[in-house]
Amino acid sequence: MVAEEGFTDGERTQVRQIAADLAQVDGTQLNPGATDAEISEFERSNGVVLPVSFRSWLEISDGGRLFFPEGIELYGVVHPPLLELDDPYTPEDGWLVVGMMPDTDLVLVSLTGEATVVYNREGGTFDDAVRYGDFLAFLEDALRQWSD
Template sequence: MSSEPEAIAGLLRSQGQMSFVEPATNADIEAFEARHELPLPSQLKQWLLVSDGGDFFLPAGFQLLGVAHLPLIDVDDPDRPDDSYVVIGALSSGDPVLCERSSERISIYNHEAGRIEDDESFPDFFTFLTGLVAVVGAGEDDVE
C-alpha cells in the first residue's frame, strides 16, 4: 500500500508533466532543521522523502525547493511578508509559496496585492498539493 505522499505524487503525475527530484533522507531533513533551527511542516517533510523539491505542471506551474538537492530552501529569502514565513517554492507568476514557522499552514504570497489571499492559504501541505491544479490553472482548460 502506498503512502499519502506517494498517492498524491501519482495523482499529480496523472494531471500533468512533473519533474520530481531524488528523495531527501530523514537525516537530510533533520540536519536542515537543526542547522536552521526551523521545524518544517510534518507533511512537507513526508513529501521531501518522496521528492526533495521539483517542478510541477511543466512548463509553467510551481517549483518546490528542497533540503538536500538544489535548489535549496533559503530560510532567509527576503521574498516573504515577514520573518514568520519561510519560502519553500514559487509559482511561475513569481509569487512565493510559504510555510508558516511552527505551523502546518502553506500560503501563496500575492506580490501584486502585498498580502496572502484567503483562497490561497491552505491548512497543510497535502491540501496545497491536491489543490495545485486549480492554483496553477492546469488541467481542464488544456487543449492538445
C-alpha cells in the same frame, strides 16, 4: 497506528498517492526524496522545525517542477533550488518560501503550524482564498486545477 512525526499511515499513503498522481501529469518532474537525516540537518542548521506535511513531502520529493513550463517550482533541502531560511522574498518571520508560482507569487509554509499559503508578492498580501490547512491540501488543489 500513528507513524513517526505525527503523520498517520493513511496520511503517508496520501502523500505517496499525490506524488504518483503528479508524476503522471505532463511537465512534472519530481526530484528524488531527501533522507530523514538530510531534512533533520536542514532543520538543525537553521534552528527550525518544518511542518509535518511539508517534511513528509520532502521525503517523497525534495523539490521539483510541477506542470511546466508554466507551472510551480518547489524547493528542496538537497536538490536545487534549495530552501533558504533567509530568502529575501520571505514576507515576514514565521514563514518559509518553499516554491514559486508561474506569476512569481510565492508558496509559503508556516514554521509555527501546518498552514500553507500563496503569497501575492506584487501586492505584498496574503490571500485567504489561497490558504490551505497543510502542504498536502495545497498539492491536491494544484493537481486539481492544473490537470483539468
